[in-house]
Amino acid sequence: MAWKRTNLGKVFSYPLLSLAALLNVAGFQASANARENSVVSSSDDNSGLSRFEARTIDRYGPFEADRRWSTYRAMSELFDRFWRRPTSRRTLFDAPSKSLERSNFLIEDRDEDGSGEFFVLYPRGGNKNSQDFGAYFDLSGDGEPDWIVFYGGTAMTSSGGLFWWHQHGIDSNADGGFDIRVVGMIDMDGDGFPEEDATAWVYDSDHDGLIDRAEHIVEGRVTEIEPVNGYLPLNWVISPELEKQPRVGDAVSSLFGLIAADIDAQTGS
Structure with missing residues (x-):
């Protein structure tokens, strides 16, 4: 498949990750009502991580806007399993990135099913223990990644609680272009600290490559961002200044498309 090439265009500040500064935002017109609020429980996974992944994808794919929150939670849980509780770490591919200069792109099989799910971007000749990593999934069943989770880091709430946050890139109609970006680290009450279950979603509703709208989703409750x-x-703790926010009509630029292109180049999908 020929992936849609992204125009790097305007970026907005993201100091915690070297590669995530390339990310622009995208979107997709979505309903305000989540149909499901539960994720596939990992406690009932008696057949290994590969079966758990298959059941999750079968339940939540292909992407449907009216259950985007429950799907987001399910994919976050699936990523967490691949990241922190893999059953293997077998390297399938490790080669120079086709999209990002001076970087290598590594793909691992972490559930012993013979195919890749986990990726790491690291400097050529450098340490593979990089903070630029994530996982990719195929919800549409066409053999191409259409949901990518990219590691964000550790965050602290106002009460001192710690949680991991990430970014999600979604190709909502499986056309090769990532048109939804979801970010955590969102401060909804203005105290300077993020809330764990608060997210901002930015959309390219008509798939023309331009930002149309955005919304906050907090524990499944949807609020349009005016x-x-x-x-x-977005109330993003990392870049709170208004002039660093995405704008309606900006060209969409996404690292997720570049990651998908590397996956395609290495796996031949």
Whole structure:
């Protein structure tokens, strides 16, 4: 498949990750009502990580807008399993990135099913223990990744609680272009600290490559983000300044498309 090439265009600040600064935002028109609020429980996984992945994909794929929150939670749980509780770490591919200069792209099989699910981007000749990593999934069943989770880091709530946050890239209609970006580290009450279950979603509703709208989803509750002078204030702790927010009509630029292109180049999918 020929992946849609992304125009790097305008980026907004993201100091915690070297590669994530390449990410622009995208979107997809979505319903305000989540149909499901539960994820596939890992406690009933008696057949290994590969079976757990298959059941999760079967339940939540292909992508449907009206259950986007429950799907987001399920894919977050699946990523967590591949990251922290893999059953293997077998390297399938390790070669120079086709999309990102001076980087290598490594793909691992972490559930012993013979195919890759986990990726690491690291400097050529450098340490493979990189903070630029994630996992990819195929919800549409067409053999191409359409949901990518990219590691964000550790965050602290106002009460001192710690949690991991990540970014998600979604190709909602499986056309090769990632048109939804989801970010954590969102501060909804203005105290300067993120809430663990608060997210911002940015959409390219008509798949023309331009940002249309955004919304907050907090524990399944949806609130439309109203533009301010054309900017979409995400309440992102990392880049709170208004002028660093995405704008309606900006060209969509996404690292997720570059990651998908590397997966395609290495696996021949």
